[in-house]
Amino acid sequence: MTKQKIVIKVSMNNQKLRSKAMTIAAGVSGVEGTAIQGENKDQIEVTGEQIDSVRLTSLLRKKFCHAELVSVGPVGKTEEKKVEAIVAWNYGAPNYPVYEIRNSYQYEDPSCSIM
Secondary structure (H helix, E strand, O other): OOOEEEEEEEOOOOHHHHHHHHHHHHOOOOEEEEEEEOOOOOEEEEEEOOOOHHHHHHHHHHHHOOEEEEEEEEOOOOOOOOOOOOOOOOOOOOOOOOOOOOOOOOOOOOOOOOO
């Protein structure tokens, strides 16, 4: 089998949506690589073998409401691969409550007695 390249135009206007689109595309069977391309970074390029382009487009339509199949064709050997890595970072440590520990003997009021 020959590798194929599929380009789909998807309405993605921020990095979070681009990451979701690449996750959806990478989950389809036969996909070996995904990349974001286009002047407005609104196209996703998928490469691999035996990819169902109609199924991929409909999966993206379910999430993004607009997905248009631009092209399907064989991968050219002289073509350079464009790779854009999207990494999800966990920002900071989890927020746990902070308790202040006080020594009871330092804060006792000498005028108050419980006994």
